[in-house]
Amino acid sequence: MKKSKRAKLTASGWAVGSVQDFLGLSDADAALIELKLSLSRSLRDRRQRRGLSQVELAKRLRSSQSRVAKMEAGDPSVSMDLLVSSLLVLGASADELAKAIRSGVGRHAAA
Amino acid sequence: MKKSKRAKLTASGWAVGSVQDFLGLSDADAALIELKLSLSRSLRDRRQRRGLSQVELAKRLRSSQSRVAKMEAGDPSVSMDLLVSSLLVLGASADELAKAIRSGVGRHAAA
DNA sequence: TTACTATATGTCATATATGACATAGTTTCA
DNA sequence: TGAAACTATGTCATATATGACATATAGTAA
Structure with missing residues (x-):
């Protein structure tokens, strides 16, 4: 339950691999972070x-602009x-989700 | 923020579609539930x-047997x-995750 | 400059998820 | 039978996520 080792570093242009060792993340933890960042993008x-602003999207999600910003920034609180x-509300298909998954999960040894 | 309309009904062998109307779920909500149920399976x-018991898996996840049971039961609290x-810790590949995604997300109209 | 729109960031009260525990039910094997 | 291993379910204290708000920053146009 110490999943909070994440860092906004990763969202801010850092390669996850380089931060992984620094934070002592497991492979699975790192993969999950990469996956979520991929979904953010x-x-x-x-x-x-769709030409929507964060405010407009927030309205559709019944959420707030700040939360949308955090979603897109890869904030650990999301x-x-x-x-x-949110992607589903924006009409994302199974293929598109799967694609984001694929590009987000790095290869890692089976545990 | 009223996502808690879910039901264990869906986990207990009910077709999501049939419950969707009853609970007044949106398409996106229903798709998310189906997706999570697919991951549960x-x-x-x-x-x-892998021949692991829930207790053994729980140990690897640093969680508890009861939580593993809830994960597998599609409990709304998961x-x-x-x-x-958890799937990543069990060595699931990107392909396998993507596959679960595909089979979990039903088609629904773009919003 | 000012005003306006979009996005980012910090904080907080509340909602939800989590691990842990107890306990009940189930299966398996003598 | 019965005990042992496995799984399900309910509860709770604590941890984390959420929407909302304030405010900051960036860009654009007048």
């Missing part, structure tokens, strides 16, 4: 393609549930 | 293939983060 992409459900 | 599959990170 997908969300921003989709929103922008759950995968929120990211995925 | 994947988790049980993987665990059993987050997608926990499901995915």
